[in-house]
Amino acid sequence: MNKAITRRSSSGLGSFLRAVGAIAWKDLAAELRSRELLSAMLVFALLVILIFNFALELDVKARASVTSGVLWVTFAFAGTLGLNRSMAVEKDRGCLDGLLLAPVDRSAIYFGKVISNLVFMLIVEAIVLPVYSILYNTNLISLGLIGVVLLGSIGYVGVGTLLSSMAVQTRTRDVLLPILLFPVIVPVLVAAVKASSGFLQALPMDEILPWLNLLVVYDIIFIAVAFMVFDYVVEE
Amino acid sequence: MTPTPRALRILEIVSFLLFVAAVWMVFFYAPLEAVMGAVQKVFYFHVANAWVGMLGFIAAGVSGIAYLRTHDFKWDIIEVAAVEISLVFFFIAIVTGSIWAYPVWNTWWTWDPRLTTAAILELIYMAYMLLRQGIEDPERRARFGAVYALIGSLSVPLTFMSIRLFRTIHPVVVGGANAAAQGGFDMTPKMLQSMLFAIAVFSVIFVTLFWHRIRIGFLAQTVEQLKLKLSQ
Amino acid sequence: MIEVKKLIKRFGLKTVLRGLDFHVEPGEFVALLGPNGAGKTTFLRILASLSRPSLGQVSIAGHALPAQAAEVRRTLGVVSHLPLLYGDLTAEENLHFYGRMYDLQNLDSRVTDVLHMVGLEHRRRDLVRTFSRGMQQRLAIGRAVLHDPEVMLFDEPYTGLDQDASAMLDDVLRNVAARGRTVVMTSHDLARAEELGSRFDVLSRGAIAASCTQKELSASNLLTFYKQALAA
Numbered sequence: 254m255n256k257a258i259t260r261r262s263s264s265g266l267g268s269f270l271r272a273v274g275a276i277a278w279k280d281l282a283a284e285l286r287s288r289e290l291l292s293a294m295l296v297f298a299l300l301v302i303l304i305f306n307f308a309l310e311l312d313v314k315a316r317a318s319v320t321s322g323v324l325w326v327t328f329a330f331a332g333t334l335g336l337n338r339s340m341a342v343e344k345d346r347g348c349l350d351g352l353l354l355a356p357v358d359r360s361a362i363y364f365g366k367v368i369s370n371l372v373f374m375l376i377v378e379a380i381v382l383p384v385y386s387i388l389y390n391t392n393l394i395s396l397g398l399i400g401v402v403l404l405g406s407i408g409y410v411g412v413g414t415l416l417s418s419m420a421v422q423t424r425t426r427d428v429l430l431p432i433l434l435f436p437v438i439v440p441v442l443v444a445a446v447k448a449s450s451g452f453l454q455a456l457p458m459d460e461i462l463p464w465l466n467l468l469v470v471y472d473i474i475f476i477a478v479a480f481m482v483f484d485y486v487v488e489e
Numbered sequence: 490m491t492p493t494p495r496a497l498r499i500l501e502i503v504s505f506l507l508f509v510a511a512v513w514m515v516f517f518y519a520p521l522e523a524v525m526g527a528v529q530k531v532f533y534f535h536v537a538n539a540w541v542g543m544l545g546f547i548a549a550g551v552s553g554i555a556y557l558r559t560h561d562f563k564w565d566i567i568e569v570a571a572v573e574i575s576l577v578f579f580f581i582a583i584v585t586g587s588i589w590a591y592p593v594w595n596t597w598w599t600w601d602p603r604l605t606t607a608a609i610l611e612l613i614y615m616a617y618m619l620l621r622q623g624i625e626d627p628e629r630r631a632r633f634g635a636v637y638a639l640i641g642s643l644s645v646p647l648t649f650m651s652i653r654l655f656r657t658i659h660p661v662v663v664g665g666a667n668a669a670a671q672g673g674f675d676m677t678p679k680m681l682q683s684m685l686f687a688i689a690v691f692s693v694i695f696v697t698l699f700w701h702r703i704r705i706g707f708l709a710q711t712v713e714q715l716k717l718k719l720s721q
Numbered sequence: 722m723i724e725v726k727k728l729i730k731r732f733g734l735k736t737v738l739r740g741l742d743f744h745v746e747p748g749e750f751v752a753l754l755g756p757n758g759a760g761k762t763t764f765l766r767i768l769a770s771l772s773r774p775s776l777g778q779v780s781i782a783g784h785a786l787p788a789q790a791a792e793v794r795r796t797l798g799v800v801s802h803l804p805l806l807y808g809d810l811t812a813e814e815n816l817h818f819y820g821r822m823y824d825l826q827n828l829d830s831r832v833t834d835v836l837h838m839v840g841l842e843h844r845r846r847d848l849v850r851t852f853s854r855g856m857q858q859r860l861a862i863g864r865a866v867l868h869d870p871e872v873m874l875f876d877e878p879y880t881g882l883d884q885d886a887s888a889m890l891d892d893v894l895r896n897v898a899a900r901g902r903t904v905v906m907t908s909h910d911l912a913r914a915e916e917l918g919s920r921f922d923v924l925s926r927g928a929i930a931a932s933c934t935q936k937e938l939s940a941s942n943l944l945t946f947y948k949q950a951l952a953a
Contacts, residue, residue, distance in 0.1 A: 268824045275821035283809035286848075347803030351864070353771055354805075355822035356794035412640070419633050423623035432619055436612040437640050440647035443655060463654060471647060478643055482636045485557050489629070489772040562733070627733025714734050 272357040276365025280339065281372060290338045294377045298331040302385060316389060321449035324385065324393075325405065325442055328378060332409055333431045335373045336417040339366065344421045353487060363414065363483040367476075371410045378402050397452040397461070404468040405445030408475050412438055415479040419486050441475070444468045491708075497700055504690075504697045511537075511683075511690040519683035531589045533684050537691035539582035539607065544695050545575025546610065550642030553635040565631035566706035568638055569621075574698055576614045579607050602652040609648055613641040722747045722872060722903040723768065728777035730763055730927075737763045739927035740777070747871075750904040752918030754911065754947055759924045761907040765876045768905065769799050782871055795823070798865035798873045800898065802880035804857040805864065808850035812841055812860050815849055816867060823868040831867065838897045839863040855886025862890075862898050873898050875906035879913060891916070915943040923950035 284290055305323045309315055343349040343366075352362050382402070386393045413434055420430040444467045451461035515533045522529035548571035556564035586604055587597045598604070617637050624630040676684070725743035729736065737760045745751055755761050766772040767779060770790045778785065784792040799805075806815050813832060820828040836842045839859040849857060858878065865873065878894065879887050895917060898904070908914045914921065921943060922932045931950035938946060 271824060272822055275818055279807065279810065279814075279818045282814060283807055287809045342807070342809075346808065347801060347805045348807060350769075350771055350799075350801065350803070351805035351819070352822070354769060354794060354797065354799050355819070356791045356824075357822060358791075415636075415640070419620070419636065422629065423620065423633075424625065425619070425623035429620060429623055432616045433637065436609050436616055437644040439609055440644060440651040443648075443651040447655065467651065467654070474643065474647070478640065482557065482639060485632050485636055489766070628731075631733075710734065717734055 269358060269361050272355070272361040273365045273368065276352070276362060277368040277372070280342075280366070280369030283342070284369075284373065290335055291373060291376060293338065294331040294335045294373065295380060297334055298327050298377055298381050299384065301327045301330055302381070302388070306388075311389065316391070317454065318450070320385075320389075320391075320393070320453055321446050324381070324449065325446050327381060328374070328402075328406070329409065329435070329438070329442060330431075331377055331381075332374055332406075332413060333434060335377070336370055336410070336413045336434075337420070337427045337430050339370055339373070340414075340417040340421040341426075343418075349418075349487065359484045359487055360480050362487065363480060366418070367410055367414045370414055371406060374406045374410055375403070378406065393453065395452055398449055401445055401448045401452060401465070401468070404465070404472060405441060405449075408441035408445075408468065408472040409438060411472065411476040411479055412441075415483060415486060418483070422486075441468065441471050444471060493704075497697070497704075500693070500697045500700070504694045507690040507693055511687045514683045514686055519680045520677055522680075525593050528589060528592045531585050533687040535582055535585040535589055536684055537687040538578045538585060539603075540688050541691045541695045542575045542579035542582055542607070542610075544692065545571045545573075545578060545699075546642065546645070548699070549575060549638045553638035553642070556631060556635040557639070562627075562631060562710070563707075565634065566710065567703055568634060570699055570702035570706055572614050572617055572638065573702060574695065576611065576618075578695075579611055583607055583611070600652075602649055602655075605652050606645060606649040610641075610645050613645065617641065722749075722782060723905065724778070724780045725768075726778045728764075728767065728779060729775045730760070730767060730772070731775045737927055738767075741924075741928050743922070743929060745903055745905065747903050748901070750899055750917060750919040751906070752914035752921050753905060753907045753924055754914060754921060755907075755924035755930075756951065760927045761924055762876060764924065765874055765905065765907055769797060769874050770794055795868065796871045798868070798870035798898065798902075799876070800858075800862050800865045800873070800878050800894075801876040802878065804849075804861040806849045806857060806860060809848060811846050811848055812836065812852075812863075813845045815860065816864060819864050820867055825868055835863040835867055838866075839893050853886070854881055855883075855889060858882065858886070858890055859893050862893050866898055871902060873902050873904045875904065875908075877907055877909065879908065879910055887913070911943050911947060921946065923947055925951055 302323065305311065305327075309319060309323070311319070311323075343352065353359070382393050382398075413430075416433045416437075417430050420426060420433060423429055444464045448461055448464035448468060451464065511533075515530055519530075519533070521527065549568050552564045552568040552571060555561075556568060583604065586607075590599060591597050617634065620637055621630050621634050624633060723743065723745040725741060728738050728741040728743070730738040741760075741764065743764075753761055753764070763772065767774055767786070768781065770786055770793050773787050780786065781793045782796045784796070786793055807818070810818065813836070816832045816835060817828060820832060825831060833842070836845050839862055841856060841860055841863070844852070844856065849860065852860065862878075875894065875898075878890065882890060891913070899917070906914070906917065915938075918935065920932065920934045921938065923930045923946075930953060931946070933946060
């Protein structure tokens with residue numbers, strides 16, 4: 254019975270990356286089948302845009318100044334939904350323990366979850382942007398905006414994955430995540446909103462660049478710190 | 490029951506006397522500001538309160554790191570004490586700021602970077618309290634609290650930077666003159682002395698309160714221990 | 722194989738394990754018995770490297786915890802009362818996933834072997850969500866033996882199973898998971914423990930209160946031994 258069981262003898266980094274890949278793949282495969290998380294996020298995102306439409310009277314003039322704000326609020330709200338669900342799946346059947354029992358570094362779990370959460374978020378954004386463009390008969394999609402959306406989502410998911418693994422282990426669970434996440438993610442959201450509206454209003458690049466730089470710096474800082482403290486969140 | 494330490498009792502009296510002195514200085518030593526008048530007096534306490542909030546904020550972040558490194562519960566007690574003090578004093582700073590702002594700029598609230606950051610800090614610390622409330626196991630409560638305090642103390646300076654940049658690119662003129670909107674006025678040496686004195690006094694008050702709150706934390710822990718002994 | 726000395730585990734102020742000593746020889750099947758709240762699950766979680774000891778030494782297969790946790794994890798297979806499986810993945814995909822987490826080679830043939838061993842070959846492409854509790858538990862055992870661990874830990878594996886499913890699980894536990902391996906199992910069910918165990922340890926108030934082997938037991942039965950141990 255032992256003949257087939259051998260472990261790879263490759264470097265630590267190789268097995269680390271394989272573990273990260275396995276976790277991300279597992280989430281994506283499960284989601285591809287059930288589509289529970291994505292459809293919930295998507296419907297919710299569209300509802301938020303609908304509500305904004307009535308709340309803000311999104312006529313042409315108003316749209317120019319508030320579009321980027323509307324988009325990021327939508328992404329942030331839909332994002333908490335996804336983050337909560339993605340962590341609840343790990344907690345409910347004890348799967349988080351299953352992951353922790355594997356001989357991989359805890360940060361592999363963090364990065365694996367960050368990747369799958371990021372993919373979910375990007376899928377939702379990739380649908381919301383064209384829908385918004387069609388609904389309001391404008392073209393939002395440009396290379397610059399896509400870059401901002403990517404950078405903003407990385408920072409958002411980087412902190413969100415850490416905090417959702419904390420929230421899921423508390424009594425108040427789902428309620429807690431937005432309360433924990435929104436106040437600390439303000440710098441990322443401010444920079445993302447300003448950079449997006451810069452691209453949407455076709456401002457000169459030297460006005461947008463400081464915000465892009467900030468976004469990159471925030472992403473690096475937040476992910477580095479989340480990576481360092483993730484151990485403390487999952488290990489008793 | 491351990492009696493209040495002698496040094497703490499002395500510190501209480503010193504804090505009180507210094508506070509009286511600070512009040513005297515603000516009202517009788519510092520001159521009346523020419524444009525804003527008597528309401529400008531609130532400025533001295535406003536700055537001093539914000540300063541204490543800041544001290545608490547730094548203490549909370551540092552004890553968060555210390556807890557994660559040592560897993561020693563004393564750091565958890567110190568962290569909670571720091572967060573609570575910071576929460577209260579930033580709240581006072583926000584209120585005094587509004588009292589100052591209303592007659593001067595004709596608005597209770599301006600989205601000034603410092604004011605906004607203080608408000609977000611309040612929200613972070615309220616979230617911190619809610620997080621702790623949602624966890625039964627004291628070890629996990631301390632661990633998560635420390636992680637969140639750490640993330641918060643990282644995020645707040647970044648928030649301040651972002652909002653400042655936000656405002657420099659799009660200057661918003663509140664009320665009348667731009668200089669006043671930024672909170673600028675020419676301070677005479679006596680005003681400066683009063684402000685620095687108020688800050689020093691409030692630092693002493695901070696130490697007194699912090700000490701008291703930490704002591705309460707340890708006493709509460711002793712009570713829990715005794716309860717546990719009784720129940721077994 | 723397992724060596725525990727003076728293990729202490731505290732949750733905040735509450736001490737759950739008080740100087741626990743525990744020793745297991747290779748090939749032994751130790752049934753860990755005790756009332757609720759005695760610390761069985763806490764102890765098993767420490768052995769499984771999911772929880773850190775507050776004080777004391779723990780080593781498994783010559784590797785110390787928590788310093789060499791990664792080496793320990795390679796030698797451990799854990800079955801708990803939760804299945805640790807993903808409902809939206811098939812049986813095969815679940816095993817594949819865990820195989821990758823353990824960085825195994827020839828995964829396809831190994832997964833087929835394991836599914837065969839736990840008698841779920843015919844359901845390999847079905848979602849785990851559609852499995853009965855008993856089938857999920859069998860697959861959970863498959864997941865635990867996938868990397869052929871030397872030491873198995875069972876934490877109340879029978880929770881939530883009916884008679885038939887329990888009987889079937891007995892088989893799999895004995896013939897697949899326990900065969901030639903060192904096992905520690907916590908259980909409420911004395912009859913099941915008596916059937917499977919080669920040694921019985923009673924955990925009471927955070928320490929081992931009594932211990933006896935299957936041979937020593939033959940004079941009396943497990944229930945009397947258990948009651949005596951708790952009364953002492």
